[in-house]
Amino acid sequence: MQEYKLFINGEWVSSGTGETFNDVNPATLEPIGKFHKATEDDVKHAVDSAEDAFDSWSSTPAPKRAMILYKTARILEEQKEQLARLMTQEMGKVLKEARGDVQEAIDITYYAAGEGRRLFGETTPSELPDKFCMTVRRPIGVIGMITPWNFPIAIPSWKIMPALVAGNTIVLKPASDTPLLSVELVKILTQAGLPAGVLNLVMGSGSTVGSAIVCNKKLRLISFTGSLETGKWILGEASKDMRRVSLELGGKNPIIVMDDAKLDLAVDGVVWGAFGTTGQRCTAASRVIVHEKILPEFKRKLIERTKKLRLGNGLDDGVDVGPLVNESQLKKVAKYVDIGKEEGATLALGGNAVKPLPGYFFEPTIFTEVAPGMRIAQEEIFGPVVSLISTSGLDDAIRIANSVEYGLSSSIYTENMKNAFRAIEKIEAGITYINASTIGAEVHLPFGGVKSTGNGTREAGTTAIEEFTEIKAVYFDYSGKLQKAQIDVE
Ligand code: UN1
Numbered sequence: 001m002q003e004y005k006l007f008i009n010g011e012w013v014s015s016g017t018g019e020t021f022n023d024v025n026p027a028t029l030e031p032i033g034k035f036h037k038a039t040e041d042d043v044k045h046a047v048d049s050a051e052d053a054f055d056s057w058s059s060t061p062a063p064k065r066a067m068i069l070y071k072t073a074r075i076l077e078e079q080k081e082q083l084a085r086l087m088t089q090e091m092g093k094v095l096k097e098a099r100g101d102v103q104e105a106i107d108i109t110y111y112a113a114g115e116g117r118r119l120f121g122e123t124t125p126s127e128l129p130d131k132f133c134m135t136v137r138r139p140i141g142v143i144g145m146i147t148p149w150n151f152p153i154a155i156p157s158w159k160i161m162p163a164l165v166a167g168n169t170i171v172l173k174p175a176s177d178t179p180l181l182s183v184e185l186v187k188i189l190t191q192a193g194l195p196a197g198v199l200n201l202v203m204g205s206g207s208t209v210g211s212a213i214v215c216n217k218k219l220r221l222i223s224f225t226g227s228l229e230t231g232k233w234i235l236g237e238a239s240k241d242m243r244r245v246s247l248e249l250g251g252k253n254p255i256i257v258m259d260d261a262k263l264d265l266a267v268d269g270v271v272w273g274a275f276g277t278t279g280q281r282c283t284a285a286s287r288v289i290v291h292e293k294i295l296p297e298f299k300r301k302l303i304e305r306t307k308k309l310r311l312g313n314g315l316d317d318g319v320d321v322g323p324l325v326n327e328s329q330l331k332k333v334a335k336y337v338d339i340g341k342e343e344g345a346t347l348a349l350g351g352n353a354v355k356p357l358p359g360y361f362f363e364p365t366i367f368t369e370v371a372p373g374m375r376i377a378q379e380e381i382f383g384p385v386v387s388l389i390s391t392s393g394l395d396d397a398i399r400i401a402n403s404v405e406y407g408l409s410s411s412i413y414t415e416n417m418k419n420a421f422r423a424i425e426k427i428e429a430g431i432t433y434i435n436a437s438t439i440g441a442e443v444h445l446p447f448g449g450v451k452s453t454g455n456g457t458r459e460a461g462t463t464a465i466e467e468f469t470e471i472k473a474v475y476f477d478y479s480g481k482l483q484k485a486q487i488d489v490e
Contacts, residue, residue, distance in 0.1 A: 002033045002371040009049035010196025019034035026092040026323040027313045027359040038202035044214035046200035050142040050169040052196030058167035071192035073109035085430035092322040095312035104154035112161035130479035137469040139167035141220035144213040162464035224360040246457040250380040251408030252440040254401040259291040261413035273349020273437035281441040283409040285438040323359040330360040333383030373399045408449035
């Protein structure tokens with residue numbers, strides 16, 4: 001079996017103990033590779049090497065840094081198919097979606113590369129004569145990044161590319177279920193000319209490697225995508241030393257279907273949003289709030305359409321839904337199905353683990369007669385389970401949509417402009433789609449959410465640069481005399 005090492009200071013190195021962990025294909029349970037398990041000391045070396053590389057990298061002109069990203073994007077394009085296939089094997093999402101994941105990485109890499117010739121600051125008049133005021137962007141320093149398994153190359157790229165163009169250096173810990181795509185990404189960046197030490201890769205468990213990253217005071221920002229529980233802990237730890245934290249946590253994303261909606265379009269959106277990526281997206285549609293007048297027809301159509309979804313190996317043609325990523329996710333989904341039944345919701349479709357192959361497959365599952373307060377309608381399941389909730393009208397639907405602790409994505413299907421604008425105004429979420437599903441965010445718009453979904457930061461879009469830079473205000477006084485702001489203004 002192929003062995004993959006850590007990448008520290010431009011070299012592939014064994015972990016301190018030489019210990020490894022296995023990564024398996026969740027559809028077939030075949031092994032993918034052995035990955036070195038970093039120790040606390042390895043993390044320390046990685047951070048120190050990123051610290052050493054910072055001066056030279058941050059002094060490199062941003063357009064020059066960007067050239068490495070342009071080249072990276074071109075290599076990613078050349079290797080798109082091969083990377084997508086590896087991804088399907090490593091985490092199970094169907095090939096079409098894996099290609100989309102790689103495409104998202106390509107998109108953010110080009111987008112961030114363009115920032116090399118922007119990274120704009122502002123100029124503004126001074127209140128005093130012969131004085132010039134401006135802002136400049138500075139890199140934050142060495143950044144710790146901890147990324148999830150559901151978007152194995154897109155999410156690391158959302159973080160890495162803007163951080164690099166802004167002049168930061170990085171220690172990355174990918175999820176233990178998907179280290180391979182991070183290994184490939186590091187190889188590509190190195191091939192594109194990224195200097196040693198600028199990006200370091202450490203793999204292993206959250207409890208050892210993740211903690212060592214979060215608790216390392218040299219890391220000025222921890223950028224994390226994952227669970228609310230871990231996010232809260234990171235925020236607490238980093239705040240002790242006033243270090244920055246950027247969090248993208250869970251979602252419980254609603255789709256509102258109004259009585260004036262195009263029903264087939266809405267059904268398509270729900271099927272794509274709830275069962276795409278086997279429901280393993282932070283943006284997955286997990287609650288569908290349907291106007292009572294059309295609920296019976298909507299329910300019938302949704303069940304009919306969902307029954308046609310084919311489960312299997314994501315590499316095979318015609319497969320719509322791949323496996324869940326691992327056994328613990330499978331157990332979690334099964335547990336929530338039991339909870340839904342106990343809570344009195346009606347299990348209208350699915351609800352079982354199945355074995356078209358040896359891996360972790362779970363049927364697309366629909367609960368109906370779900371009350372908004374039930375746990376299946378409140379907690380993030382991260383699997384192919386959707387809850388139908390009845391509503392009497394828009395205000396009630398929005399109230400239900402907002403009755404959860406998360407606020408990432410949201411959607412409304414309606415042909416009425418007023419309903420659409422009301423939803424834009426009133427739904428508490430970082431993203432609202434009109435007549436489109438809750439998934440499919442594009443990289444040039446800010447991505448993130450409100451309430452417990454995060455701590456106010458946004459990734460991608462113009463906000464990508466906000467996440468990874470500090471702003472310095474500069475006052476340039478060329479009067480040659482002492483001028484006192486707020487005092488010498490008359
Ligand atoms: C995530 O699930 O964490 O909008 C990211 C989407 C994708 C990104 C999802 N572009 O669904």
